[in-house]
Amino acid sequence: MGKVLIIGAGGVGRVVAHKCAQLPSVFTDITLASRTLSKCEQIRAEIKERAQREINVAQVDADNVPELTALIKRIKPDLVINVALPYQDLSIMDACLEAGVNYLDTANYEPKDVAHFEYSWQWAYNGRFKAKGLMAVLGSGFDPGVSNVFCAYAQKHLFDEINYIDILDCNAGSHGHPFATNFNPEINIREVTQVVRHWENGKWIETPPIIDQGSVHFSFDYPIVGPKESYLLYHEELESLAKNIKGLKRIRFWMTFSENYLTHLRVMQNIGITRIDEVEYDGKKIVPIKFLKTLLPDPATLGTNYTGKTVIGNVMTGIKDGKRRSVYIYNVCDHAESFKEVGAQAISYTTGVPAMIGAMMMLTGKWKGSGVFNMEQLDPDPFMDALSKYGLPWQQSEFDGDLPG
Ligand code: NDP
Numbered sequence: 001m002g003k004v005l006i007i008g009a010g011g012v013g014r015v016v017a018h019k020c021a022q023l024p025s026v027f028t029d030i031t032l033a034s035r036t037l038s039k040c041e042q043i044r045a046e047i048k049e050r051a052q053r054e055i056n057v058a059q060v061d062a063d064n065v066p067e068l069t070a071l072i073k074r075i076k077p078d079l080v081i082n083v084a085l086p087y088q089d090l091s092i093m094d095a096c097l098e099a100g101v102n103y104l105d106t107a108n109y110e111p112k113d114v115a116h117f118e119y120s121w122q123w124a125y126n127g128r129f130k131a132k133g134l135m136a137v138l139g140s141g142f143d144p145g146v147s148n149v150f151c152a153y154a155q156k157h158l159f160d161e162i163n164y165i166d167i168l169d170c171n172a173g174s175h176g177h178p179f180a181t182n183f184n185p186e187i188n189i190r191e192v193t194q195v196v197r198h199w200e201n202g203k204w205i206e207t208p209p210i211i212d213q214g215s216v217h218f219s220f221d222y223p224i225v226g227p228k229e230s231y232l233l234y235h236e237e238l239e240s241l242a243k244n245i246k247g248l249k250r251i252r253f254w255m256t257f258s259e260n261y262l263t264h265l266r267v268m269q270n271i272g273i274t275r276i277d278e279v280e281y282d283g284k285k286i287v288p289i290k291f292l293k294t295l296l297p298d299p300a301t302l303g304t305n306y307t308g309k310t311v312i313g314n315v316m317t318g319i320k321d322g323k324r325r326s327v328y329i330y331n332v333c334d335h336a337e338s339f340k341e342v343g344a345q346a347i348s349y350t351t352g353v354p355a356m357i358g359a360m361m362m363l364t365g366k367w368k369g370s371g372v373f374n375m376e377q378l379d380p381d382p383f384m385d386a387l388s389k390y391g392l393p394w395q396q397s398e399f400d401g402d403l404p405g
Contacts, residue, residue, distance in 0.1 A: 001026050002363030004075040005101075007062050007092060008084035009034035009259050011183060011300035011344055012106065012141070014043050015352025018342040019390065021051040026360050031075050033058040034084070046343055062088040064083075067096050072099035079104060081351070081359050085115060085184060086110040092378055093136060095127050102134050104358050106141035107187070108236045114274055115190040115332060119239050123372055130371040132384040133248035137373050138206055140358030141351035142312055142331075143253075144237035145170055146392070149354075149383050150314045150329045151241055156380060158327050161247035161320035166403055167235065170256040173226035173308030173335045173346060180297040182347035186289050187272050193265070197234040198252040207232055212264045218404050220254065222311045224332050230254040240374035247318065268292065303345040306335035306376070310332040310346045327398040331392050340392070350392060357386045 004027055013032065020027040031053055032040045040057035047055055060071050062084050072080065072095055082092045082105040089109040096103040110117040122138055129136050139145050147167045155162055171182060181188035181371050196207045196215065208214045216232040235253035243252055268274050275288040313330020331350070338349035351390040358375070366382040373384075387394055 001028055002079065002359075003029040003075070003077045004031070004079050004081055004359060004363075005075050006030065006081045006083060007034065007060065007088070008082065009036065009039035009043055010083070010185075011302075011348035012083040012351045012355065014046075014300060015278055015344045016045060016081055016355045017043050017343050018050065018358035019353055020359070021047045021053045021055060021354075022361070024053065026363055026371075029056075031056040031058060031077065033071060035059070035061060043159060049062070050342075063131040064090050065098070068092065068095040069098045072096065073335060076317050077101055078376050079225060079359055079362055081355055082106075082279050083355060084131060085187060087112050089122060093122065095135065095168060096136070097125070097132060098130055099133065100132060101158050101277060102362055103129075103136040103142050104362065105138060106136060106145060106353065106355050108144075110187070110190070110394045114278065115194060117191075119236065119374070125268055126177065126372040131132045133370045135367070135369050135373065137358055137362065137367065137370070137375065137378070139159055139237060139240075139375055140351075140355050142354055143167060143266075144352070145354040145358070145375055146242075146331065146387065147312070150394075151316065152376040152378070153380035153384050154314070154316045154327060154329065155376075156222070159316070159318040159320050159325070162245055163249045164246055164317040165248065165251040166240065166244065166315045167251075167253045168220055168230060168311075168315065169254065170220070170222045170230070171308065171347065172222070172226050172228060172256070173306055174186045175217065175302045175345070176305045177297050177302070178304055179261065182302065182345065183351070185293045185299070185301050188293075189265070189268075189289060191256075192255075193269060193274060194231065196232050197238070198232060198250070199238055199248075200250040211262055211269060211305060216404070220403075221401055223312055223330065225309055228256040230256050237374075241276075241376060244374065245374050280285055282360050290331065290400075299389055300344065303335065303339035303343060303348075304343045306339060310350060315403060317399075327396060328399040328401075329394055330386070330397045331394045333392060336343060339371060345351060353391045357383055357390060365376045
């Protein structure tokens with residue numbers, strides 16, 4: 001039914017390739033391309049062994065638009081799934097426009113030299129995708145991604161108006177390393193050291209970064225894993241949901257961090273090894289955070305000894321038939337089970353499965369359109385059905401727990 005080109009052979013790329021390979025009736029032809037060919041070849045060998053399927057592999061520098069356009073024109077996919085890094089979003093969108101192919105990603109654009117991400121750069125492509133009759137779907141991971149779809153589902157079926165959204169992301173797993181990040185270390189550290197923002201009554205409210213005195217945090221009682229300290233954090237889906245959910249008064253994002261993680265991060269920040277600007281070392285220019293990345297465990301290899309679970313979901317409060325109601329929708333995912341199925345830990349799994357499902361929605365015509373879309377703008381129903389079917393079953397309950405006012 002559909003030919004896909006997956007770009008990026010990291011932790012998430014591995015999951016997307018495996019999950020697409022498990023569904024030959026939808027993904028009839030798969031090519032995995034990345035900067036390092038050997039990583040694609042390793043995933044190809046694993047897929048041959050586990051799913052008895054052949055996929056194609058290619059080497060590409062996705063920062064190089066002409067090189068990437070030539071690859072896309074040679075392969076002629078129906079869809080490009082971008083699971084490289086946020087730095088490549090615009091060059092991959094440019095190549096898709098040039099080659100006339102649909103696009104999907106899991107994280108919004110971020111320039112290499114500024115630790116700042118926002119949708120405006122990618123929303124600016126709306127007119128060009130529309131004019132070519134092409135579809136670009138942004139942020140089809142878990143958060144952003146499933147977190148947006150939970151909002152769309154709640155808006156469609158559970159509320160007349162949603163007033164408050166709290167997205168709560170808990171990783172209660174243990175990988176056994178003194179310090180590691182669960183996805184690309186550079187992107188992860190840039191994200192979590194930022195000034196925090198949430199949206200309230202039409203305005204962005206700033207609070208201190210998670211490692212600072214005065215950061216906002218509280219203990220949330222998560223299903224299955226129990227109470228965990230959860231920190232207010234800025235996350236990209238806040239920007240699109242604040243725009244697209246009607247009646248919204250406040251939206252916040254919370255993530256759990258252990259004291260051990262925060263202590264490591266504080267020390268790294270204080271000694272300057274998380275810096276993103278160039279410094280002179282031994283006659284050469286180096287970027288400290290890139291050097292740090294080479295020292296830290298590769299998130300794609302963390303799965304081997306990972307135990308425990310992730311619990312990610314939304315508490316949404318609003319009005320239904322004149323009455324106030326609070327609903328909690330969430331998924332629980334197990335690190336060891338994810339590793340058993342596709343050789344990856346649960347953070348990669350909870351990102352890669354929704355990327356595969358978003359791709360499936362586009363290839364099967366359940367999601368159609370011209371232009372650039374965030375996930376909450378598309379029909380949540382077939383996506384929610386697919387989540388349960390393909391590895392990320394969700395639970396829904398009335399919420400009577402506590403959240404900060
Ligand atoms: P990794 O660093 O493990 O993988 C990234 C891959 O992209 C690597 O294989 C890398 O190649 C490749 N790559 C980087 N630059 C280029 C380039 N110029 N050309 C071609 N390939 C390139 O990251 P993850 O798999 O952990 O994350 C992938 C994406 O998923 C990121 O954008 C991340 O932000 C996003 N994400 C989204 C989440 C969500 O819930 N929405 C959650 C977690 C992650 P090489 O191997 O040579 O370095």
